[in-house]
Ligand SMILES: CSCCC(=O)C(=O)COP(=O)(O)O
């Protein structure tokens with residue numbers, strides 16, 4: 293089936309793992325305590341979600357922040373953690389302290405595919421707000437006009453087949469006309485199990501399982 297839509301991961305695929313782990317995560321970690329305490333009222337829903345998940349119903353905002361920092365150390369992909377991280381990053385992008393890293397080959401290919409009439413979507417563990425920020429305030433300028441839609445863990449975990457089935461339904465195109473790009477073999481396996489086409493990104497070389505694998509977006513075959 294000809295490709296009609298492309299669904300891409302961010303970390304390790306359009307953007308470097310280093311930017312996420314060495315820039316974004318420390319930025320959020322260093323500001324978590326102050327941010328949660330200063331915005332406790334507007335974060336009421338998120339605080340409750342953390343208390344519920346951590347089974348600490350009485351946790352004060354400072355303790356909730358500690359829990360979130362602990363979850364960051366464990367690299368948990370909890371939706372509420374990603375939500376709060378995105379809000380902290382917003383301040384950094386707006387102030388100019390952060391600029392989203394996107395590989396030049398990814399920028400070029402995304403622009404070409406968009407010009408060809410393909411629909412482009414993002415699927416990341418980062419919140420939809422965080423996805424719009426990394427592409428909206430990117431080193432290549434505002435790339436958000438290229439994308440038709442965004443999916444995060446509210447569609448399900450990235451290693452589960454059902455998440456890709458839900459996303460295909462939302463995209464409303466035949467599942468086998470959607471090409472999923474990722475640097476994680478378990479994500480590619482799950483997307484393929486749902487019926488999507490797959491292409492692995494191995495920027496340091498190598499092969500991701502039995503998936504077609506490339507080192508840059510310039511090599512992705514549509
Ligand atoms: C939206 S940039 C931040 C990415 C992030 O928080 C993360 O956990 C990486 O997730 P991905 O699914 O893009 O590997």
Ligand SMILES: [Mg+2]
Nearest residue numbers: 301303304475
């Ligand atoms: Mg990734």
